Amino acid sequence: MRLLDLFQFSTDNLRRRKGRTILTIIGVVVGVCAIVVMISLGIAVNRATDDMLKGWGDLTKIEVMRWGAQSGTPDLDDDMVAQFREIPHVVGATPMYQTTEFYGNIAAGSGNRYLAEGAMIVGVDPTALEAMGYELETGNFDIAGSGMGNRIPILIGNQTPFSFRDAKKSWSSPNSMKSPMYDENYIEITNLPNYDENGTLLNPDDFFFDVMHSKLTFRMEVGYDETRQEIKYKDYELVPVGMIKGSMNDWMVSNSFIMSLDNMKKLEKDHKRAVGSSSGGGGGMVSYAYGGQEGTVEGYDSVFVKIDDVDNMADAEKQIKEIGYQISSLSETRDQLMGQVAQTQLMLGGLAAISLFVAALNIMNTMTMAITERTREIGVMKVLGCSLGNIRGMFLVESGAIGFVGGIAGCMISFLLSFVLNHISQILSFLQIQSDFDIASAFGLGGLTSQVPDAKLSIIPLWLYLFSLVFATIVGLISGIAPANRAVKISSLEAIRHE
Amino acid sequence: MIYTEALRKVYVIGKEKVVALANINLQIAQGEVCCIVGQSGSGKSTLLNMLAGLEKPTRGIVEIAGENITTMSENTLANFRRQNLGFIFQSYNLLPQLTAVENVALPLMISGRPKRERLHRAKKVLSQMGVESRATHKPSEMSGGQQQRVGIARAFVTKPKVIFADEPTGNLDTHTTKQVLMAMLARVKKHGTTFVMVTHEPKLAACGNRIITLLDGKVIENKIQTETEIEENRRILFSETSETGEF
Incomplete structure (x- = not known):
């Protein structure tokens, strides 16, 4: 089977089950957003801490x-x-x-x-x-x-x-x-x-x-x-x-x-x-x-x-x-501060990882259901001489595509979330809501925003987008492994008897 | 073309052993139309699955075109099936999301043929089967007879050496059954394909060169018909529909 055909065949199958596919993708989107935003908060706090320390003196x-x-x-x-x-x-x-x-x-x-x-x-x-x-x-x-x-x-x-x-x-x-x-x-x-x-x-x-x-x-x-x-x-x-x-x-x-x-x-x-x-x-x-x-x-x-x-x-x-x-040296002080930030980041990152883990389970569930539904189809493909590799590939492409699309959507939504976070005070004042909300204090660095006034709350570097996209795709692929193996093991004979 | 030796299949159901096939020795020549008949439970479907390599025998050998398929790995077997065998199912087994022409082109896609080539070939076989007008329809938009014609087209599109058909007309009414059988036999003859069909209908089986009758997993009759016998049987079967001129 040609790779292009494999991709088209799999994505057509996803498109056929729009509702379920979209729900699964939303799960991935939530997970990716959680991770990207959490990491972006950490990066922003680190950078603000660095800026603050630079104000204190030479870090090197x-x-x-x-x-x-x-x-x-x-x-x-x-x-x-x-x-x-x-x-x-x-x-x-x-x-x-x-x-x-x-x-x-x-x-x-x-x-x-x-x-x-x-x-x-x-x-x-x-x-x-x-x-x-x-x-x-x-x-x-x-x-x-x-x-x-x-x-x-x-x-x-x-x-x-x-x-x-x-x-x-x-x-x-x-x-x-x-x-x-x-x-x-x-x-x-x-x-x-x-x-x-x-x-x-x-x-x-x-x-x-x-x-x-x-x-x-x-x-x-x-x-x-x-x-x-x-x-x-x-x-x-x-x-x-x-x-x-x-x-x-x-x-x-x-x-x-x-x-x-x-x-x-x-x-x-x-x-x-x-x-x-x-x-x-x-x-x-x-x-x-x-x-x-x-x-x-x-x-x-x-x-x-x-x-x-x-x-x-x-x-x-x-x-x-x-x-x-x-x-x-200031870098010693910096290390201590960064250590504190890293701890908070680790905790938030852990929460984000859980949501992505749930998304992975979701993908697995969706794929398992798809395979159960398509048992007969898989059987026919096998009888027609489809190799096991191609069968596995078909389902991995599907689960990987869920991860990939979820990753792209997650990145886009993260971009928006990041923008909102960085302009939260403008937005709040535009909506005429009084608030002394300070997200830096969630990182145990409450005074930071006063020391580095134009500090951003969320910074998403390009590598973070790429990383989360690749990561989401990999999570999709990994989630698809077990269901795909299940599809491979389906007996073609049983499958075509399947009514 | 097809050769079996001491073929045996035993199913273990719970603690009981059920002998589905006991010591089957067959030889089917190239281009032969071989019909396997028998009551339900006689082991005819099991034999077909064994011959087609869909099921491993408990013991014995199946050779197709000189190759022993019982010892092949699953991937080698898939490869072998793709290149040499075609299948026609009772319940058509078309993929519901694909159009007729895409269904026919599916084996070519699996073989990695380019899209243009496979669609062209699929259309050609569809029109030979008389269902070119249904080419862009999904299976759900077609009658049983039309679906089975698409199924037959799918089996022939790769020009296989052997085609296996398991009760190919089992879901069709008498009239359509005759048309579909006619269409299959015409194509088999044209391509010199070896055709192995399981049926429980003796009238249909009577159209084959060889009629293998099974009972309780044993061959009780292996009858070879002469051309005149076949002609006569086919004439009787198709006399009612021959005036349609479709074939």
């Missing part, structure tokens, strides 16, 4: 911490940073080193009018910045050079200019600082309103002066002059080469003066020489207490490691943990 960044490391773990020093870079999927690694060795102010303006006191200076690996995903507002990342003499190239964060205070005004004056916290325009708003959602500065004119094009002086405190009753300073000129795009999630970089680790260590050495201290060497010496033993150990408090993709986070995290360090 791992902070490796010295604290809490297992005993015997090697130092978190430059060698270790280099070792991190060798881990697969790591695109960049650098400490964000803030020294405890020296302290100073950054001054600008005539007569050092503007002061950033106790300025936050961060030492980074200049080669890692771009890989870490930082972007520039202006300028370039090139802070690797040592500069000439006491000139040190730096990067500033786009919120760094807020660090400056007008020294001519009293501390208590609200005009002494140009900070979002102090500016009357922003006083009621807590969350960095100077920046749009991309972290771009909205009003650069709000600063006291153009930091990028001003002479900045770093005044490192190197002791106290007893005779003159004043602090002794060693001055360095800071040359801003670029401004890093701010991000609400990276407070440190957004607010810092960033220089290369090498320059940072050079400053530490200079400071020691000037102060005449004999304690420790240069380069990231930190005092710390560990295992009941106090001491100074080489290394950094923490190192940031950037991974190429969220999907590779788990692998990289595992490798770093295996070295012995504690880590902290």
